Amino acid sequence: MERESMEFDVVIVGAGPAGLATAIRLAQLAQQNEQETMICIVEKGSEVGAHILSGAVFEPTALNELIPDWKDKGAPLATQVTEDEIFILRNATSGLKIPGLFVPKTMHNDGNYIISLGNLCRWLAEQAEALGVEIFPGFTASEILYHEDGSVKGILTGDMGVAEDGSQKDGYMPGMELHAKYTVFAEGCRGHLGKQLIEKFSLDDGKEPQHYGIGIKELWKIPAEQHVPGKVVHTAGWPLNESGTAGGSFLYHLEDNQVAVGLITDLSYSNPHVSPFDEFQRYKHHPVISQYLKGGERISYGARAITKGGLQSQPEMVFPGGLLIGDDAGTLNFAKIKGSHTAMKSGMIAAETIIEAISAGRSADKLEKFMPAYNASWAWKELHVQRNFGPAQHKWGNIIGSAYAFIDINLFNGNLPWTLSDPKPDHAQLKKATDCPKIHYPKPDGVLSFDKLSSVFISNTNHEENQPVHLQLKDNNIPIQVNLPEFDEPAxxxxxxxxxxxxxxxxxxxxxxQINSQNCVHCKTCDIKDPSQNINWVTPEGAGGPNYPNM
Structure with missing residues:
Protein backbone atom coordinates (compact mmCIF):
# COMPACT_ATOMS: atom_id res chain seq x y z
CA MET A 1 0.00 0.00 0.00
CA GLU A 2 1.22 3.47 -0.86
CA ARG A 3 1.20 5.43 2.41
CA GLU A 4 1.75 9.06 3.24
CA SER A 5 4.98 9.85 5.02
CA MET A 6 6.42 12.62 7.16
CA GLU A 7 10.10 13.42 7.66
CA PHE A 8 11.68 14.26 11.01
CA ASP A 9 15.15 14.45 12.38
CA VAL A 10 14.19 12.31 15.37
CA VAL A 11 11.13 10.14 16.05
CA ILE A 12 10.59 8.99 19.63
CA VAL A 13 8.25 6.10 20.44
CA GLY A 14 6.60 6.59 23.81
CA ALA A 15 5.83 9.68 25.92
CA GLY A 16 7.04 8.30 29.22
CA PRO A 17 9.85 9.83 31.30
CA ALA A 18 12.60 8.46 29.03
CA GLY A 19 11.03 9.59 25.76
CA LEU A 20 10.07 13.03 27.06
CA ALA A 21 13.52 13.60 28.57
CA THR A 22 15.05 12.71 25.20
CA ALA A 23 12.84 15.19 23.38
CA ILE A 24 13.40 18.02 25.85
CA ARG A 25 17.17 17.60 25.87
CA LEU A 26 17.27 17.39 22.07
CA ALA A 27 15.26 20.60 21.77
CA GLN A 28 17.41 22.37 24.37
CA LEU A 29 20.62 21.44 22.56
CA ALA A 30 19.17 22.36 19.17
CA GLN A 31 18.27 25.81 20.49
CA GLN A 32 21.73 26.26 22.00
CA ASN A 33 23.31 25.32 18.66
CA GLU A 34 20.79 27.46 16.72
CA GLN A 35 20.07 24.30 14.78
CA GLU A 36 16.59 23.55 13.45
CA THR A 37 15.73 20.02 14.56
CA MET A 38 12.35 18.44 13.92
CA ILE A 39 11.35 16.10 16.76
CA CYS A 40 8.16 14.12 17.22
CA ILE A 41 6.86 11.75 19.87
CA VAL A 42 4.29 9.04 19.12
CA GLU A 43 2.21 8.00 22.15
CA LYS A 44 -0.33 5.16 22.06
CA GLY A 45 -2.35 6.46 25.01
CA SER A 46 -5.31 8.76 24.42
CA GLU A 47 -3.24 11.51 26.05
CA VAL A 48 0.20 11.80 27.55
CA GLY A 49 0.07 10.06 30.93
CA ALA A 50 -2.96 7.90 30.14
CA HIS A 51 -0.88 4.71 30.20
CA ILE A 52 1.68 5.77 32.82
CA LEU A 53 1.61 3.73 36.00
CA SER A 54 4.17 3.82 38.77
CA GLY A 55 4.31 3.89 42.59
CA ALA A 56 5.83 6.47 42.61
CA VAL A 57 8.57 7.80 44.82
CA PHE A 58 10.57 10.01 42.49
CA GLU A 59 14.25 10.81 42.76
CA PRO A 60 14.77 14.22 41.09
CA THR A 61 18.43 13.76 40.11
CA ALA A 62 17.82 13.70 36.35
CA LEU A 63 15.10 16.36 36.51
CA ASN A 64 17.52 18.68 38.31
CA GLU A 65 19.90 18.32 35.37
CA LEU A 66 17.25 18.55 32.67
CA ILE A 67 15.15 21.44 33.99
CA PRO A 68 16.99 23.03 36.93
CA ASP A 69 14.18 25.55 37.56
CA TRP A 70 11.44 22.91 37.64
CA LYS A 71 10.03 24.29 40.89
CA ASP A 72 9.51 27.73 39.38
CA LYS A 73 7.91 26.14 36.33
CA GLY A 74 5.33 24.31 38.44
CA ALA A 75 6.43 20.68 38.18
CA PRO A 76 3.92 18.49 40.03
CA LEU A 77 6.29 17.47 42.84
CA ALA A 78 4.25 18.61 45.81
CA THR A 79 4.87 16.02 48.51
CA GLN A 80 8.40 15.46 49.75
CA VAL A 81 9.09 12.24 51.63
CA THR A 82 8.99 12.89 55.38
CA GLU A 83 9.46 9.40 56.81
CA ASP A 84 10.31 5.84 55.76
CA GLU A 85 9.03 2.64 57.33
CA ILE A 86 9.93 -0.90 56.27
CA PHE A 87 8.14 -3.95 57.68
CA ILE A 88 8.63 -7.67 57.40
CA LEU A 89 5.11 -9.13 57.47
CA ARG A 90 5.43 -12.55 59.08
CA ASN A 91 1.80 -13.60 58.62
CA ALA A 92 -1.67 -12.12 58.11
CA THR A 93 -1.69 -10.30 61.45
CA SER A 94 1.84 -9.51 62.58
CA GLY A 95 4.71 -7.48 61.23
CA LEU A 96 8.20 -6.50 62.32
CA LYS A 97 9.42 -2.96 61.72
CA ILE A 98 13.03 -2.92 60.53
CA PRO A 99 15.27 -0.32 62.21
CA GLY A 100 16.63 2.16 59.68
CA LEU A 101 20.18 1.19 60.56
CA PHE A 102 19.64 -2.26 59.02
CA VAL A 103 17.86 -1.15 55.85
CA PRO A 104 19.84 -1.16 52.55
CA LYS A 105 20.67 2.48 51.94
CA THR A 106 19.03 2.33 48.53
CA MET A 107 15.66 2.17 50.32
CA HIS A 108 16.11 5.52 52.08
CA ASN A 109 14.18 8.34 50.42
CA ASP A 110 15.64 11.57 51.78
CA GLY A 111 15.13 14.32 49.20
CA ASN A 112 12.66 12.29 47.12
CA TYR A 113 9.04 13.07 46.29
CA ILE A 114 5.82 11.07 46.25
CA ILE A 115 4.20 11.85 42.91
CA SER A 116 1.83 10.80 40.18
CA LEU A 117 4.24 9.85 37.39
CA GLY A 118 1.40 10.33 34.90
CA ASN A 119 1.02 13.94 36.00
CA LEU A 120 4.78 14.49 35.82
CA CYS A 121 4.74 13.18 32.24
CA ARG A 122 1.88 15.53 31.38
CA TRP A 123 3.95 18.42 32.71
CA LEU A 124 7.08 17.25 30.87
CA ALA A 125 5.03 17.11 27.67
CA GLU A 126 4.09 20.76 28.16
CA GLN A 127 7.78 21.64 28.51
CA ALA A 128 8.62 19.66 25.37
CA GLU A 129 5.88 21.30 23.32
CA ALA A 130 7.00 24.75 24.48
CA LEU A 131 10.38 23.90 22.93
CA GLY A 132 8.77 22.97 19.60
CA VAL A 133 8.47 19.19 19.98
CA GLU A 134 5.45 17.67 18.23
CA ILE A 135 3.56 15.07 20.26
CA PHE A 136 1.01 12.76 18.65
CA PRO A 137 -1.09 11.03 21.34
CA GLY A 138 -3.56 8.34 20.34
CA PHE A 139 -1.28 6.90 17.64
CA THR A 140 0.48 3.57 17.94
CA ALA A 141 3.87 2.69 16.55
CA SER A 142 2.82 -0.57 14.95
CA GLU A 143 5.82 -1.47 12.79
CA ILE A 144 9.50 -0.65 12.40
CA LEU A 145 10.59 0.63 8.99
CA TYR A 146 14.03 -0.24 7.63
CA HIS A 147 16.35 1.10 4.95
CA GLU A 148 17.64 -1.29 2.33
CA ASP A 149 20.89 -1.64 4.27
CA GLY A 150 18.97 -2.88 7.31
CA SER A 151 19.25 0.27 9.41
CA VAL A 152 16.12 1.66 11.05
CA LYS A 153 14.32 4.24 8.95
CA GLY A 154 11.43 5.10 11.27
CA ILE A 155 8.06 3.67 12.24
CA LEU A 156 4.63 3.05 10.79
CA THR A 157 1.66 4.23 12.82
CA GLY A 158 -1.20 1.79 13.19
CA ASP A 159 -4.20 1.76 10.89
CA MET A 160 -7.41 3.10 12.40
CA GLY A 161 -10.83 1.64 11.63
CA VAL A 162 -9.91 -1.99 10.88
CA ALA A 163 -12.54 -4.62 11.77
CA GLU A 164 -11.77 -7.86 13.57
CA ASP A 165 -11.92 -9.77 10.29
CA GLY A 166 -9.39 -7.39 8.73
CA SER A 167 -11.88 -5.45 6.61
CA GLN A 168 -12.00 -1.67 6.54
CA LYS A 169 -14.80 -0.02 8.51
CA ASP A 170 -16.38 3.35 7.82
CA GLY A 171 -13.88 6.00 8.79
CA TYR A 172 -10.89 3.80 8.02
CA MET A 173 -7.63 5.74 8.18
CA PRO A 174 -4.39 4.09 7.05
CA GLY A 175 -1.27 4.44 9.14
CA MET A 176 1.42 6.92 8.21
CA GLU A 177 5.13 6.38 7.77
CA LEU A 178 7.26 8.56 10.05
CA HIS A 179 10.82 8.70 8.75
CA ALA A 180 13.74 9.95 10.81
CA LYS A 181 17.48 10.25 10.82
CA TYR A 182 17.30 8.49 14.19
CA THR A 183 14.48 6.67 15.95
CA VAL A 184 14.42 6.30 19.73
CA PHE A 185 12.35 3.52 21.28
CA ALA A 186 11.12 4.37 24.78
CA GLU A 187 8.04 2.14 25.04
CA GLY A 188 8.55 1.07 28.66
CA CYS A 189 8.73 -2.49 29.94
CA ARG A 190 8.57 -5.25 27.30
CA GLY A 191 8.01 -2.86 24.42
CA HIS A 192 6.64 -4.81 21.49
CA LEU A 193 8.95 -3.06 19.01
CA GLY A 194 11.87 -3.11 21.41
CA LYS A 195 11.45 -6.88 21.66
CA GLN A 196 11.74 -7.12 17.87
CA LEU A 197 14.85 -4.92 17.78
CA ILE A 198 16.58 -6.98 20.46
CA GLU A 199 15.99 -10.12 18.40
CA LYS A 200 16.82 -8.63 14.99
CA PHE A 201 20.09 -7.02 16.04
CA SER A 202 21.00 -9.68 18.67
CA LEU A 203 21.23 -6.93 21.29
CA ASP A 204 21.05 -9.43 24.15
CA ASP A 205 23.91 -11.66 23.01
CA GLY A 206 26.02 -12.56 26.02
CA LYS A 207 23.42 -11.18 28.42
CA GLU A 208 21.29 -12.97 30.96
CA PRO A 209 17.55 -13.16 30.32
CA GLN A 210 15.55 -10.14 31.42
CA HIS A 211 13.57 -10.54 34.64
CA TYR A 212 10.26 -8.92 35.49
CA GLY A 213 7.72 -8.19 38.17
CA ILE A 214 4.04 -7.35 37.93
CA GLY A 215 3.10 -4.20 39.82
CA ILE A 216 -0.55 -3.76 40.79
CA LYS A 217 -1.62 -0.41 42.22
CA GLU A 218 -4.67 1.34 43.60
CA LEU A 219 -5.23 4.98 44.47
CA TRP A 220 -7.35 5.65 47.57
CA LYS A 221 -8.93 8.69 49.20
CA ILE A 222 -8.70 8.17 52.95
CA PRO A 223 -9.97 9.95 56.09
CA ALA A 224 -7.86 12.98 57.01
CA GLU A 225 -7.00 11.59 60.45
CA GLN A 226 -5.37 8.55 58.82
CA HIS A 227 -3.36 10.57 56.33
CA VAL A 228 0.33 11.36 56.93
CA PRO A 229 1.58 13.41 53.94
CA GLY A 230 5.02 12.28 52.83
CA LYS A 231 4.99 8.95 54.63
CA VAL A 232 6.46 5.95 52.77
CA VAL A 233 5.74 2.37 53.87
CA HIS A 234 7.37 -0.68 52.26
CA THR A 235 6.80 -4.30 53.23
CA ALA A 236 8.09 -7.75 52.34
CA GLY A 237 7.01 -11.21 53.38
CA TRP A 238 3.30 -11.96 53.73
CA PRO A 239 1.25 -12.77 51.69
CA LEU A 240 3.75 -13.75 48.99
CA ASN A 241 5.92 -15.77 51.36
CA GLU A 242 3.15 -18.35 51.80
CA SER A 243 3.62 -19.52 48.22
CA GLY A 244 7.39 -19.08 48.15
CA THR A 245 7.05 -16.03 45.93
CA ALA A 246 9.35 -13.00 46.07
CA GLY A 247 8.24 -9.40 45.87
CA GLY A 248 7.27 -6.46 48.02
CA SER A 249 4.64 -3.82 48.56
CA PHE A 250 4.28 -0.10 49.08
CA LEU A 251 1.93 2.47 50.54
CA TYR A 252 2.68 6.12 49.79
CA HIS A 253 0.86 9.11 51.30
CA LEU A 254 0.40 11.80 48.63
CA GLU A 255 -1.34 15.15 48.98
CA ASP A 256 -5.12 15.71 49.28
CA ASN A 257 -5.72 12.74 51.61
CA GLN A 258 -4.69 10.29 48.91
CA VAL A 259 -2.55 7.17 49.24
CA ALA A 260 -1.09 4.91 46.57
CA VAL A 261 -1.01 1.26 47.61
CA GLY A 262 0.47 -1.57 45.58
CA LEU A 263 2.16 -4.95 45.40
CA ILE A 264 5.02 -6.05 43.14
CA THR A 265 5.10 -9.80 42.53
CA ASP A 266 8.26 -11.18 40.97
CA LEU A 267 7.33 -13.07 37.82
CA SER A 268 9.91 -15.70 38.72
CA TYR A 269 7.35 -17.51 40.88
CA SER A 270 7.03 -21.27 40.39
CA ASN A 271 3.53 -22.18 41.62
CA PRO A 272 1.12 -21.76 38.68
CA HIS A 273 -1.78 -21.33 41.11
CA VAL A 274 -0.41 -17.94 42.24
CA SER A 275 -2.64 -14.97 41.38
CA PRO A 276 -0.78 -11.66 41.84
CA PHE A 277 -4.11 -9.80 41.78
CA ASP A 278 -5.56 -11.87 44.62
CA GLU A 279 -2.32 -11.66 46.60
CA PHE A 280 -2.64 -7.89 46.41
CA GLN A 281 -6.26 -7.93 47.49
CA ARG A 282 -5.56 -9.91 50.64
CA TYR A 283 -2.40 -7.89 51.39
CA LYS A 284 -4.61 -4.83 51.97
CA HIS A 285 -6.22 -6.60 54.94
CA HIS A 286 -2.97 -6.72 56.91
CA PRO A 287 -3.22 -4.40 59.95
CA VAL A 288 -0.03 -2.53 58.95
CA ILE A 289 -1.84 -1.47 55.75
CA SER A 290 -5.55 -1.60 56.57
CA GLN A 291 -5.16 0.99 59.35
CA TYR A 292 -4.73 3.60 56.63
CA LEU A 293 -7.37 2.33 54.18
CA LYS A 294 -10.35 1.68 56.47
CA GLY A 295 -13.12 4.16 55.85
CA GLY A 296 -11.49 5.21 52.59
CA GLU A 297 -12.61 5.05 48.97
CA ARG A 298 -10.83 3.33 46.13
CA ILE A 299 -10.44 5.80 43.25
CA SER A 300 -8.40 4.06 40.58
CA TYR A 301 -6.72 0.77 39.69
CA GLY A 302 -3.98 -0.29 37.32
CA ALA A 303 -1.25 -2.82 36.61
CA ARG A 304 2.06 -2.79 34.74
CA ALA A 305 5.04 -5.08 34.40
CA ILE A 306 8.45 -3.75 35.37
CA THR A 307 11.91 -4.79 34.18
CA LYS A 308 14.16 -5.74 37.08
CA GLY A 309 17.03 -7.80 35.71
CA GLY A 310 19.58 -5.00 36.12
CA LEU A 311 22.84 -4.61 34.24
CA GLN A 312 23.28 -8.37 33.76
CA SER A 313 20.12 -8.39 31.63
CA GLN A 314 20.44 -4.99 29.97
CA PRO A 315 20.74 -5.39 26.18
CA GLU A 316 23.02 -3.38 23.96
CA MET A 317 21.08 -0.14 23.54
CA VAL A 318 22.48 0.90 20.15
CA PHE A 319 21.64 -0.32 16.65
CA PRO A 320 21.95 1.23 13.19
CA GLY A 321 19.53 4.14 13.02
CA GLY A 322 18.44 4.34 16.62
CA LEU A 323 18.51 3.64 20.31
CA LEU A 324 16.64 1.61 22.91
CA ILE A 325 16.29 3.53 26.20
CA GLY A 326 14.55 3.55 29.56
CA ASP A 327 12.58 0.52 30.66
CA ASP A 328 12.55 -0.69 27.04
CA ALA A 329 16.20 -1.48 27.77
CA GLY A 330 15.76 -2.33 31.47
CA THR A 331 17.28 0.72 33.18
CA LEU A 332 15.13 0.39 36.33
CA ASN A 333 17.02 0.21 39.64
CA PHE A 334 15.21 -2.60 41.43
CA ALA A 335 17.21 -2.09 44.62
CA LYS A 336 15.61 1.37 44.88
CA ILE A 337 12.27 0.33 43.34
CA LYS A 338 12.78 3.36 41.12
CA GLY A 339 13.44 3.77 37.43
CA SER A 340 12.18 7.16 36.28
CA HIS A 341 15.44 8.98 37.09
CA THR A 342 17.64 6.42 35.35
CA ALA A 343 15.25 6.24 32.39
CA MET A 344 15.37 10.03 32.03
CA LYS A 345 19.15 10.03 32.21
CA SER A 346 19.38 7.40 29.47
CA GLY A 347 17.18 9.65 27.33
CA MET A 348 19.29 12.72 28.01
CA ILE A 349 22.45 10.85 26.97
CA ALA A 350 20.59 9.64 23.88
CA ALA A 351 19.77 13.24 22.98
CA GLU A 352 23.35 14.40 23.42
CA THR A 353 24.63 11.55 21.25
CA ILE A 354 22.04 12.14 18.52
CA ILE A 355 22.49 15.90 18.32
CA GLU A 356 26.23 15.42 17.85
CA ALA A 357 25.60 12.94 15.01
CA ILE A 358 23.08 15.21 13.30
CA SER A 359 25.40 18.21 13.63
CA ALA A 360 28.12 16.15 11.95
CA GLY A 361 25.74 15.33 9.09
CA ARG A 362 25.43 11.65 9.92
CA SER A 363 22.15 9.78 9.45
CA ALA A 364 21.01 6.26 10.39
CA ASP A 365 24.47 5.17 11.49
CA LYS A 366 25.20 3.25 14.67
CA LEU A 367 25.55 5.76 17.46
CA GLU A 368 28.78 4.29 18.82
CA LYS A 369 29.35 7.12 21.30
CA PHE A 370 26.18 6.37 23.24
CA MET A 371 27.32 3.29 25.20
CA PRO A 372 30.62 4.81 26.40
CA ALA A 373 28.73 7.94 27.52
CA TYR A 374 26.05 5.86 29.22
CA ASN A 375 28.63 3.63 30.92
CA ALA A 376 30.39 6.72 32.27
CA SER A 377 27.18 8.20 33.68
CA TRP A 378 25.90 8.17 37.24
CA ALA A 379 22.94 6.07 36.02
CA TRP A 380 25.18 3.17 34.95
CA LYS A 381 27.34 3.49 38.06
CA GLU A 382 24.24 3.36 40.25
CA LEU A 383 23.00 0.23 38.53
CA HIS A 384 26.45 -1.34 38.81
CA VAL A 385 26.61 -0.76 42.56
CA GLN A 386 23.24 -2.48 42.97
CA ARG A 387 23.63 -5.18 40.31
CA ASN A 388 23.42 -8.07 42.78
CA PHE A 389 20.22 -7.04 44.55
CA GLY A 390 17.76 -8.78 42.20
CA PRO A 391 19.68 -12.05 41.81
CA ALA A 392 20.11 -12.23 45.61
CA GLN A 393 16.35 -11.88 46.05
CA HIS A 394 15.73 -14.70 43.57
CA LYS A 395 18.39 -16.99 45.04
CA TRP A 396 17.66 -16.57 48.73
CA GLY A 397 14.29 -14.83 49.04
CA ASN A 398 13.38 -11.43 50.46
CA ILE A 399 14.82 -11.80 53.96
CA ILE A 400 18.22 -13.38 53.28
CA GLY A 401 18.45 -11.55 49.95
CA SER A 402 17.95 -8.20 51.69
CA ALA A 403 20.52 -9.13 54.34
CA TYR A 404 22.99 -9.84 51.53
CA ALA A 405 22.07 -6.50 49.92
CA PHE A 406 22.76 -4.71 53.21
CA ILE A 407 26.27 -6.16 53.34
CA ASP A 408 26.94 -5.65 49.64
CA ILE A 409 25.55 -2.12 49.30
CA ASN A 410 25.85 -0.55 52.75
CA LEU A 411 29.18 -2.01 53.83
CA PHE A 412 30.99 -2.55 50.51
CA ASN A 413 29.18 0.05 48.33
CA GLY A 414 28.60 -2.59 45.65
CA ASN A 415 32.31 -3.30 45.23
CA LEU A 416 32.33 -6.98 46.14
CA PRO A 417 34.43 -8.67 43.42
CA TRP A 418 31.69 -10.77 41.87
CA THR A 419 28.43 -10.45 40.00
CA LEU A 420 25.63 -12.85 40.84
CA SER A 421 23.98 -14.76 38.01
CA ASP A 422 20.26 -15.32 37.42
CA PRO A 423 20.18 -17.30 34.17
CA LYS A 424 16.72 -18.89 34.16
CA PRO A 425 13.96 -16.83 32.47
CA ASP A 426 10.82 -16.13 34.45
CA HIS A 427 8.48 -18.07 32.15
CA ALA A 428 10.58 -21.23 32.61
CA GLN A 429 10.23 -21.16 36.41
CA LEU A 430 6.71 -22.61 36.56
CA LYS A 431 6.31 -26.10 37.95
CA LYS A 432 3.55 -28.51 36.97
CA ALA A 433 0.22 -27.69 38.60
CA THR A 434 -0.05 -31.16 40.10
CA ASP A 435 3.27 -30.65 41.91
CA CYS A 436 2.16 -27.44 43.62
CA PRO A 437 -0.41 -26.76 46.35
CA LYS A 438 -3.57 -24.98 45.26
CA ILE A 439 -4.15 -21.57 46.77
CA HIS A 440 -7.61 -20.72 48.08
CA TYR A 441 -8.00 -16.98 48.00
CA PRO A 442 -10.72 -15.35 50.14
CA LYS A 443 -13.65 -13.71 48.41
CA PRO A 444 -13.35 -9.93 48.17
CA ASP A 445 -15.33 -8.04 50.79
CA GLY A 446 -16.04 -4.98 48.62
CA VAL A 447 -14.54 -2.77 51.32
CA LEU A 448 -10.78 -3.37 51.20
CA SER A 449 -10.64 -6.12 48.57
CA PHE A 450 -12.37 -6.27 45.19
CA ASP A 451 -12.82 -8.43 42.09
CA LYS A 452 -11.03 -8.02 38.79
CA LEU A 453 -13.92 -6.68 36.73
CA SER A 454 -14.80 -3.87 39.14
CA SER A 455 -11.11 -3.03 39.25
CA VAL A 456 -10.79 -2.86 35.47
CA PHE A 457 -13.86 -0.62 35.43
CA ILE A 458 -12.12 2.06 37.53
CA SER A 459 -9.01 1.85 35.35
CA ASN A 460 -11.16 3.50 32.65
CA THR A 461 -10.02 0.85 30.18
CA ASN A 462 -11.68 0.95 26.80
CA HIS A 463 -10.98 -0.61 23.41
CA GLU A 464 -12.95 -0.45 20.20
CA GLU A 465 -14.61 -3.89 20.28
CA ASN A 466 -14.63 -4.63 16.57
CA GLN A 467 -10.89 -4.59 15.92
CA PRO A 468 -8.23 -7.28 15.48
CA VAL A 469 -7.34 -8.94 18.80
CA HIS A 470 -4.03 -7.52 19.98
CA LEU A 471 -3.22 -10.56 22.14
CA GLN A 472 -2.00 -12.93 19.49
CA LEU A 473 -1.54 -16.66 19.97
CA LYS A 474 1.23 -18.23 17.94
CA ASP A 475 -0.59 -21.58 18.22
CA ASN A 476 -4.29 -21.60 19.14
CA ASN A 477 -4.06 -25.17 20.45
CA ILE A 478 -1.40 -24.64 23.10
CA PRO A 479 -3.59 -23.02 25.83
CA ILE A 480 -5.90 -26.05 26.06
CA GLN A 481 -3.65 -28.87 24.89
CA VAL A 482 -0.49 -27.87 26.80
CA ASN A 483 -0.99 -25.08 29.33
CA LEU A 484 -4.25 -26.36 30.80
CA PRO A 485 -3.21 -29.96 31.61
CA GLU A 486 0.33 -29.04 32.67
CA PHE A 487 -0.11 -25.66 34.41
CA ASP A 488 -3.89 -25.28 34.86
CA GLU A 489 -3.61 -22.48 32.27
CA PRO A 490 -1.94 -19.85 34.49
CA ALA A 491 -3.11 -16.98 32.25
CA GLN A 514 -11.68 -17.04 25.79
CA ILE A 515 -9.68 -13.81 25.37
CA ASN A 516 -11.50 -10.72 26.65
CA SER A 517 -9.12 -8.31 24.99
CA GLN A 518 -11.32 -5.29 25.81
CA ASN A 519 -10.24 -5.71 29.46
CA CYS A 520 -6.52 -5.46 28.74
CA VAL A 521 -4.70 -2.81 30.80
CA HIS A 522 -1.52 -3.21 28.72
CA CYS A 523 0.55 -4.65 31.57
CA LYS A 524 2.38 -7.14 29.26
CA THR A 525 2.41 -9.90 31.91
CA CYS A 526 0.97 -12.48 29.50
CA ASP A 527 3.73 -11.79 26.98
CA ILE A 528 6.28 -12.42 29.74
CA LYS A 529 4.92 -15.24 31.91
CA ASP A 530 3.18 -17.59 29.48
CA PRO A 531 5.12 -20.87 30.04
CA SER A 532 4.93 -21.77 26.34
CA GLN A 533 5.83 -18.24 25.19
CA ASN A 534 2.78 -18.50 22.96
CA ILE A 535 1.29 -15.02 23.55
CA ASN A 536 2.52 -12.03 21.57
CA TRP A 537 1.26 -8.64 22.77
CA VAL A 538 0.97 -6.11 19.94
CA THR A 539 -0.52 -2.64 19.98
CA PRO A 540 -4.29 -2.33 19.63
CA GLU A 541 -5.88 0.61 17.84
CA GLY A 542 -4.50 3.94 19.02
CA ALA A 543 -5.96 5.50 22.21
CA GLY A 544 -7.20 2.10 23.41
CA GLY A 545 -6.39 0.78 26.86
CA PRO A 546 -6.51 2.36 30.31
CA ASN A 547 -6.93 6.05 31.01
CA TYR A 548 -5.20 6.69 34.31
CA PRO A 549 -6.12 10.09 35.77
CA ASN A 550 -3.61 10.48 38.61
CA MET A 551 -1.53 7.30 38.67
Missing part, protein backbone atom coordinates in the same frame (compact mmCIF):
# COMPACT_ATOMS: atom_id res chain seq x y z
CA UNK A 492 -6.38 -17.20 34.17
CA UNK A 493 -4.48 -16.01 37.25
CA UNK A 494 -1.39 -14.04 36.24
CA UNK A 495 -3.47 -11.60 34.18
CA UNK A 496 -4.66 -8.83 36.55
CA UNK A 497 -7.57 -7.82 34.32
CA UNK A 498 -9.57 -11.00 33.65
CA UNK A 499 -8.55 -11.12 30.00
CA UNK A 500 -8.04 -14.90 29.84
CA UNK A 501 -10.78 -17.36 30.80
CA UNK A 502 -11.10 -21.11 30.31
CA UNK A 503 -14.74 -21.78 29.40
CA UNK A 504 -16.43 -25.20 29.60
CA UNK A 505 -19.71 -26.41 28.16
CA UNK A 506 -22.79 -27.15 30.32
CA UNK A 507 -21.47 -30.63 31.12
CA UNK A 508 -18.10 -29.29 32.23
CA UNK A 509 -16.33 -30.57 29.13
CA UNK A 510 -14.75 -29.20 25.94
CA UNK A 511 -12.69 -26.37 27.45
CA UNK A 512 -11.72 -23.41 25.31
CA UNK A 513 -9.73 -20.27 25.97
Missing amino acids: QRYCPAGVYEVIYDDEGNNPRL
